[in-house]
Amino acid sequence: MPVDPNSDPYYRLRHSLAHVMAQAVLEIFPDAKIAIGPPIENGFYYDFDLPRPLTPEDLSEIERRMKRIIAGNHPFIYREVTAEEARQIFANQPYKLELIEGLAKGLDEYGETHHGDTVISTYRQDTFEDLCRGPHLNHTGEINPEAFKLMSIAGAYWRGDEKNRQLQRIYGTGWNTKEELEAYLHRLEEARKRDHRRLGKELGLFFFSDDIGPGLPIFTPKGEIIRHEMEKFVREVQTRYGYQHVWTGNVVKEQLYRKSGHYDNYRDSMFPPMVESEDLVFRLKPMNCPSHMTLYNQLGVISYRDLPLRFAEFATLYRYEDSGALSGLTRVRALTQDDCHIFCRPDQIQEEFSLALQVIREVLGTYQFTDYKVRLSLRGSEGKYVQDDEKWELATAALRSALEANGVEYFEVEGEAAFYGPKADFLARDVLGREWQLSTIQVDFIQPARLGCEYIGEDDKPHTPVVLHRAVTGTTERFMGILIEHYGGAFPLWLAPVQAVVIPITDKQMEFARQVRQRLFMAGLRVELDDNRDRMQGKIRRAQLQKIPYMLIIGAREEAADSVAVRTRAGEDLGAMPVDAFLARALEEIRTRS
Incomplete structure (x- = not known):
C-alpha cells in the first residue's frame, strides 16, 4: 500500500528513487510504457509495460544506471501544466494519458474521486519527466547510492483490475545509510527463516x-x-x-x-x-x-x-x-x-x-507483544457507512473518551472504521519490528x-x-x-505441542526412559520418547530441529539416581536433576506461562 507523505520520513527518498528507476528502465527500453510508481512501506515500486520479461540480470543493469543518474546531482523540478500540455508531454504513453483524462475529471491515479482542487503537475530530473504531485528530494545527489537495492519482479494488473493488461512491477527498497539497508536485508532474511508457511510444514x-x-x-x-x-x-x-x-x-x-x-x-x-x-x-x-x-x-x-x-x-x-x-x-x-x-x-x-x-x-x-500502538479508525467521507450522523458522533465521542480516560495514546485515521461504528485497533510489533x-x-x-x-x-x-x-x-x-x-517456531513451554522428549543413551536405559515418560505424561506434560536406534547426538539434533523445549537424557547414572540430564533446545546444559524436580520446574513454567 502507498504510504502517507506526511508521516513517512522516507517518503521523499523512496519517491525519488522510483523516478530514478523509471528513467533507468527507459534508457534500457526506450519504447517502454510506464504506469505508476509510489513509495510503499520499506520501499517503492514502479509498473512497466515492456517488450520482454525482465530477468535478475536486468535488475543489476538498472541498479548500475540508477547510480549513474544519482551521481549527476540532477534537480527534481516541479511544474504545473494544463491537461492539454500534459497530453503533449506524454503523447506516446497510454497509461499516462489515461491518468490525465482521469485527473481532468477530478479522479486520482487510482481512479478514485479526488477531493479538493485538481492540479496536474509533473516532476523532471535529467531526461525523465513524470506525472506527479510529489514531494521529492531537492536533487538526485541526496540519494545514497550505497543504500538502495532492487528486490524483485512481479506481475501487476493495471490499476489492480485483472481485466486490464498485466504489467511488470519492479520492487525496490531505499534507506538513508548503507547500515540501514543491511539491517533491513537482515530482517528480511530472518523473516524468510521464520516464514510460518515453511515452519508450519x-x-x-x-x-x-x-x-x-x-x-x-x-x-x-x-x-x-x-x-x-x-x-x-x-x-x-x-x-x-x-x-x-x-x-x-x-x-x-x-x-x-x-x-x-x-x-x-x-x-x-x-x-x-x-x-x-x-x-x-x-x-x-x-x-x-x-x-x-x-x-x-x-x-x-x-x-x-x-x-x-x-x-x-x-x-x-x-x-x-x-x-x-x-x-x-x-x-x-x-x-x-x-x-x-x-x-x-x-x-x-x-x-x-x-x-x-x-x-x-x-x-x-x-x-510478549508489549510494543504496540492504538489506531482510532474513523468513518471517512467515502465508503459504505450506515448513515446516522448522530449515532456516529456519539460512538466516536465515547471511544475517544474511553481511550483518554485509560491514558491510551492513539492516532486517528479516517476511512478505516467498520460500517457501523469507529474502532480502536491495536497495532503490535513482533520481534522483527513488523507491525500487525x-x-x-x-x-x-x-x-x-x-x-x-x-x-x-x-x-x-x-x-x-x-x-x-x-x-x-x-x-x-x-x-x-x-x-x-x-x-521462530520455538514456542514457550505452555504452548509447545511437544514439551519434552526423553532420550535414552543406550537400549539398557529404554525401560526406565519409558517409565519417566509415563510419569511426566500422567502429570500433564506433553512428552515423547525417542526410541530410535540413532546415536544420542542425532536424537538431540532431531529434537532441536523440532524446537522441543526440553531434552531429557538418561544414561546409567541418571537411571540409578532417578534423574534426568536436562538440555534446552537452545543448547544450554542444565545438568542432572531428579525427575520430580524437573517436573515441578516444568509445571511452574507452564502455570505462569512464562
Whole structure:
C-alpha cells in the first residue's frame, strides 16, 4: 500500500528513487510504457509495460544506471501544466494519458474521486519527466547510492483490475545509510527463516490441500494442540473478567444480514447463498454480531440492572476472500475468531472499554507483544457507512473518551472504521519490528437498534443498548501464523505441542526412559520418547530441529539416581536433576506461562 507523505520520513527518498528507476528502465527500453510508481512501506515500486520479461540480470543493469543518474546531482523540478500540455508531454504513453483524462475529471491515479482542487503537475530530473504531485528530494545527489537495492519482479494488473493488461512491477527498497539497508536485508532474511508457511510444514503443524480448497487450512494433532492452548488461555482470561461463552452455529438465514446491514456492506465477502426456497436462503456465517444480538433478544425482558452482558464465542467464520489475497494462515477463508459482544448502557461504555483493555493487555503481554500502538479508525467521507450522523458522533465521542480516560495514546485515521461504528485497533510489533493489527474494540450504536435489541431502563421505558465489539487476538489462524514467526517456531513451554522428549543413551536405559515418560505424561506434560536406534547426538539434533523445549537424557547414572540430564533446545546444559524436580520446574513454567 502507498504510504502517507506526511508521516513517512522516507517518503521523499523512496519517491525519488522510483523516478530514478523509471528513467533507468527507459534508457534500457526506450519504447517502454510506464504506469505508476509510489513509495510503499520499506520501499517503492514502479509498473512497466515492456517488450520482454525482465530477468535478475536486468535488475543489476538498472541498479548500475540508477547510480549513474544519482551521481549527476540532477534537480527534481516541479511544474504545473494544463491537461492539454500534459497530453503533449506524454503523447506516446497510454497509461499516462489515461491518468490525465482521469485527473481532468477530478479522479486520482487510482481512479478514485479526488477531493479538493485538481492540479496536474509533473516532476523532471535529467531526461525523465513524470506525472506527479510529489514531494521529492531537492536533487538526485541526496540519494545514497550505497543504500538502495532492487528486490524483485512481479506481475501487476493495471490499476489492480485483472481485466486490464498485466504489467511488470519492479520492487525496490531505499534507506538513508548503507547500515540501514543491511539491517533491513537482515530482517528480511530472518523473516524468510521464520516464514510460518515453511515452519508450519517443517514442524508438522498445518497443511493446505487441493482436495479441500484454497484458504482452508487443515491442522495436525500438533497444530491442534497449539490452537487449543491459545483458545484455552483466552477463555480462562475472559471467564475471570466476567465474560460468558456462547455458541451460535455456522449457518444463518440471509435475512438476518439484510436487517443488520451486513448484506449491503459485506455481501462480496460472503460465500454464495444456499437456497432452500424463495423465502429461505442461508449463508455460511461471516461474522458473529447479528447472531449474538439475536441471542440477546431471546433472553426475555432485560433490565438495566442485568447489564452489562458479555457474550464471547470461538466460532469458525467463513469469508469468501479473493484467491489472490490468500496467504498461508494470515489470510484464510475459514477463520476462528475470539469474538465478544458486550451489551451495556451508554454510561457503562468507559468501564467496559477499560475491562476489555485489561484483557487485551494481559493476553498480548503473555505472548510478549508489549510494543504496540492504538489506531482510532474513523468513518471517512467515502465508503459504505450506515448513515446516522448522530449515532456516529456519539460512538466516536465515547471511544475517544474511553481511550483518554485509560491514558491510551492513539492516532486517528479516517476511512478505516467498520460500517457501523469507529474502532480502536491495536497495532503490535513482533520481534522483527513488523507491525500487525491484532486486537480491536469497536463501539456500535447502530446494529442493536436495527435488530431490535432493548432493555428496560430505570424509567421503566425501553432503551437500546450499546454494543462493544471486541477481539483480543483476532482470528486463531492468523494469530497462530504471526506467533510461529514471532517465536521462530520455538514456542514457550505452555504452548509447545511437544514439551519434552526423553532420550535414552543406550537400549539398557529404554525401560526406565519409558517409565519417566509415563510419569511426566500422567502429570500433564506433553512428552515423547525417542526410541530410535540413532546415536544420542542425532536424537538431540532431531529434537532441536523440532524446537522441543526440553531434552531429557538418561544414561546409567541418571537411571540409578532417578534423574534426568536436562538440555534446552537452545543448547544450554542444565545438568542432572531428579525427575520430580524437573517436573515441578516444568509445571511452574507452564502455570505462569512464562
